Amino acid sequence: MSLFRLDASIRTEGSASRALADIVEKHWREASSAAPISRRHLVTDPIPSDAWHTAVTSWHIPEADRTAAQQAAVGLASSLADELADADAYLFAVPLYNFGVSQHFKTYVDLVSTDPRMADAEPATAGKPGVLVTVQGGNYSPGTPKEGWDHATSWMRRILEDVWHIDLDVVTREFTLVGENPALDEFADMAADIRAGAESKAHESGQIFAQRSQPASA
Template sequence: MATLLRIDSSASGDNSKSRQLANEFIEQWLAKNPGGKVVVRDVNANPLPHFTSETLGALFTPEEDRSAEQQAIVAIGDELIDEIEAADVVTISAPVYNFGIPSTLKSYFDYIARAGRTFKYTETGPVGLLNKDAYLFVASGSFLAETPMDHQVPYLNTFLGFVGVTVKETFIAGGQALGQPGEESFNQAKAKIASAA
């Protein structure tokens, strides 16, 4: 049975355009994979603790020496990594907040980036270990894609590549604060999803 891990991050709930695009894709994925399972990780509804000195200390403390508090901190990342390792495909829906991804999604990435588990260092540079495919669904109030102000899509591609996740396709709805141009962009993204399926 195929498993899709759905990661959502928008604070807009059902009104989120990035989530709505993910809905379109997942509906078609389920039609192709009728026995498929969708695991939902909503980092807005269930935000993760920020990565702090306590987090770092817990990770660098040998397992047998960790306090109960440190064990609980490490267990957060363990659960998230287990979840993405078990997935066959990953979808990420993300808006742009102040020129970047939501801090809740950044916290998620901080927890799944673990040397020896999701990436390793080699003499020729880091190598990702997850070996997954991903689809991105992104939205922004203005048209930022492929401009110097786009710190969302390039970052997502860079981080995901670092942990061994290959972005197969990105569906972008720009201009969502601009009325008709935003509606047209959203509809174009939906049409792209339909043709990709």
């Protein structure tokens, strides 16, 4: 039993998405103390922005005829797909930026999707359990003035659930910029409640995730 964890926060310290994902991982680790965890951080180790275009236009070219750049792009796509194929469970921590999906995560998804194992009707991730942790600096939930401005979470769910067929749970937290952006100071109490609820959800999801990640015979 192995876990693949991906982080996409631009923060090296004080990341809200990383903190919630750490809670989920803690429960997974308690249930699988000796199991390996592979990690990828898309900001400290970014995917080259031109890799997707190079890879997607190179698969039809015989390997012997590919340029060095084409070989590198296809090889990177394959290694990223290997990480997913080799894991038994997934933990993604991806914040919302500028009302949309992180460019780092979008670049990653585009490149991974060029590998035949991930483009198949039954991709290498199909049926495996996963948790998506995502956070928003503002609040775009139903009933708020900017309801619907979160254009990232639904897209990520479509990829992870409907395209990659991961058995997905989602943990989210809004108003992470309260306390940092003075314009949001009036929402301090609401943000504290939201944070407590998100952390509670992370504990719950982590416990369930740990159970779902165990072999059927366990």
